[in-house]
Amino acid sequence: MTGSGATLTYRHRPSHAMTKAFTDAGFRLSAVGEPPFSPDTPRELLPPRSVLNPVPGDVGSGAGRS
Template sequence: MDQCWARVADPGSPLPFPDGAFDDVIAALVLHYLEDWTAPLAELRRVLRPGGRLIMSVNHPIVFKLLHPEADYFATRKWSAEHTFNGQDAVLTYWHRPLHAMTDAFTTAGFRTAVISEPHPAPGAHELFPDELADKPAFLCFLFFVLKAT
């Protein structure tokens, strides 16, 4: 099947593809910016053929708990963090949700979880990011999922 790239400005808008058009869809570091995953997951499921894969990543839910130890891990909650990109300050707003809320949303949208991965840093990462990874055997920032369309 041909490859296709699409950027959608409104996460609630339909994708410009027919039902079952794709074998695989990749959604990298997208959903954790959205409060409600219902419409986006339904639309991603719609454009996948049965048995197709949604390959995705989101912020690891432990990140929120590490930054906000007093917060309720089990609550879906909006939070923001300041970052600097190429010398420009920016505030990014995320939606924390616990792992069970993620997997429940996947099931409701018509997906079966095939893989959940918490990868180790890539070879050479400690040399490239010595300050960020100093004395850390793991880098629990992201969760990776492979979901099968049922």
């Protein structure tokens, strides 16, 4: 994209809203996870729990149609 413009849009939805949307659409969730914080994230930007008790690596997710 060198020299090209782009529009990036984020839509944040809480986890419970996302899982409800998937299950309402007929998906069956077997696991829900999030990737860990980037190792480059400054400590002052991390929540206290992640500094004292780091979240293990991504537990992954499994989704399949019912």
